[in-house]
Amino acid sequence: MIKFIKSFCHDEDGAITVEWVVLTAAVVGLAFLSYDQLEASNEVVLEATGEAVATAVDYLE
Template sequence: MRHRIDLRADPVDVARPGSTATGLTMVRKFKTFLQSDAGAVTVDWVVLTASVVAMAAISFFEIRDNADNMDNAAGDRLGQEITVLYPAD
């Protein structure tokens, strides 16, 4: 025996606007929306990708600033060594 799906409108859906039945339909649809997890994986990937990009940007700026500081410190130390090794007469 084959089962048929009834595609006719639910009697609650065709209730008069403003009636309690229409409100119940909206509540039912809202509950269905909250229980649905379609698109949840997409949201997870968007959040994950945004956090990876943010961490990469923060890391880039921290590494750049520290590299500049290290470069300046190395240059200053080399300048001191040059003056010790080759003093001005």
């Protein structure tokens, strides 16, 4: 029984899976942060574009 416990403690077959899960979670977290930053900057550009189009339409009429 002690031999089984020692071999179980030294077995590293699942360690790589844990590393990939952590790495994947980090990538997903960074993707969410990037999306949030891009969305905030896109709002400014879309508002400016909308105002420019509205001004151009008013100018043409």
